[in-house]
Amino acid sequence: MARKALLITPDLCIGCRGCQVACKSWNDLPAEKTKNNGTHENPPDLTGYTYNRIRFIEKVNEKGEVQWLFVSHRCLHCGEPACVEICPVKALKKDAETGIVYYDKNQCIGCQACQAACPFNIPRYDKNGKISKCHFCIDRVKAGLSPACVKTCPTGAIKYGNREEIIKEAKAEGYSVLYGETELGGLGVVYALKASPKEYNLAENPKKPENLIAMGQMLRTLIEKGVALSPSVLKDIGLIKG
Amino acid sequence: MGGISRRNFLKLSLGSLVLSSISIDLTPVKSYAATELKIRNAKESTSVCPYCSVGCSLIVYAKGGKVVQVEGDPDSPINQGALCPKGASLLQMANNPYRVMEPLYRAPGATEWKKVSWEWALSEIAKRVKATRDKYFILKDEKGRVVNRVEAIAHVGSAALDNEECYLLQKLMRALGLVYIEHQARI
Incomplete structure (x- = not known):
């Protein structure tokens, strides 16, 4: 199996959010209370029970026209995932074949170091404090199926395939900006754009934390010494701010 | 399977026949977020989405008489496997505590529904x-x-x-x- 990727084309997205619902259906995730924030964007953020969502971005362009951009918000499955590097108990893993960043809740100790390390602030935690995020439907992918969000997408705004091939296809279709082609070792979720990533509220030049390796070593040492890592311990050592 | 002789192959097939007849799942437990493909060995039936007049085709996956997943039917020329958010939510139409399972009647002037x-x-x-x-x-x-x-x-x-x-x-x-x-x- 070659490295897999999702190709997201916001220009094709109609904001129907079938992907959000299909994700909930496949992963048996419950509905959550939400509130009206004055836009159609819903739910307002990723949670331990919402692995993907569509951001609704309203912008006025140079011609004075209102633009409504729909951008998928989820784990981007970095080629060099900071979360996997920092996880002191190896609960987060990168699949060697497909490049998918997945996790084992049974191994997770809920220290939340992954969220602190993630350049995109993606990991969330379920009610037991265990890591929860998009796992690229690795169970489906390994069984030869496409991820649930891809399968349900009525417009082809989310495509799935071998990473090299879908990047080539997107280039052939004339998308000048491929966000994620090279960022952080190449993302497993690539955005095909016709304008700068900034226009789509995507982080420009995302970077792993500078002290990542040192922090990871420190966390592992603490565990070896029998320290029970938790979000409050990580706050004390300055890894989690606030 | 290259090194398996005919004799061993027969032994293996017989063994797996016996095993499958007493239905023990021998697949190793994986450490993925979801441990096993939830539609594995599920019964597949086709259906039609009840919501709008487009009439998207569905595959309903059931295990032990309970619906475990509903997806678009890729063989359908109508939706080619895709579903809108309403169609994609059909799992909760089947498995829903609020689902009305039998006809209810409220007589004129009555305040309660009765089965x-x-x-x-x-x-x-x-x-x-x-x-x-x-x-x-x-x-x-x-x-x-x-x-x-x-x-x-x-x-x-x-x-x-x-x-x-x-x-x-x-x-x-x-x-x-x-x-x-x-x-x-x-x-």
């Missing part, structure tokens, strides 16, 4: 439709022209009806003499 049988409900509907139709059937208008119509009953269709259902309903309603045949999409 009734399908047989009673359907024959009661038929009886009342016939009574109203017979009572208000108009044979001729004021100028003596034959009209054969009923103005006391109206029918409202919904966008969830497909072509064939609309055809059947139209036939039935026209046969009863209805003239007020409307559609929710026109409102």
Whole structure:
């Protein structure tokens, strides 16, 4: 199996959010209370029970026209995932074949170091404090199926395939900006754009934390010494701010 | 499987035959977020999405009589495997504590719904439709022209009806003499 990727084309997205619902259906995730924030964007953020969502971005362009951009918000499955590097108990893993960043809740100790390390602030935690995020439907992918969000997408705004091939296809279709082609070792979720990533509220030049390796070593040492890592311990050592 | 002799192959097949007949799952537990493909060995049935008139095709996956997943049917020329958010949420239509499983009846003036049988409900509907139709059937208008119509009953269709259902309903309603045949999409 070659490295897999999702190709997201916001220009094709109609904001129907079938992907959000299909994700909930496949992963048996419950509905959550939400509130009206004055836009159609819903739910307002990723949670331990919402692995993907569509951001609704309203912008006025140079011609004075209102633009409504729909951008998928989820784990981007970095080629060099900071979360996997920092996880002191190896609960987060990168699949060697497909490049998918997945996790084992049974191994997770809920220290939340992954969220602190993630350049995109993606990991969330379920009610037991265990890591929860998009796992690229690795169970489906390994069984030869496409991820649930891809399968349900009525417009082809989310495509799935071998990473090299879908990047080539997107280039052939004339998308000048491929966000994620090279960022952080190449993302497993690539955005095909016709304008700068900034226009789509995507982080420009995302970077792993500078002290990542040192922090990871420190966390592992603490565990070896029998320290029970938790979000409050990580706050004390300055890894989690606030 | 390259190094397996015919004898061993037979032994293996026999072994797995015995194992499969006592249905023990021998797949190793994986450490993925979801440990096993939830539609593995599920019974697949095809269906049609009940929501809008597009009528997207579905595959319903069931295990032990319980629906575990609903997805678009990739073989369908209508939706080619895709589903909108309403269609994608169909799992919770099947598995829902609020789902009404039997016909309910609230008598005129009553405040509570009570469970009734399908047989009673359907024959009661038929009886009342016939009574109203017979009572208000108009044979001729004021100028003596034959009209054969009923103005006391109206029918409202919904966008969830497909072509064939609309055809059947139209036939039935026209046969009863209805003239007020409307559609929710026109409102």
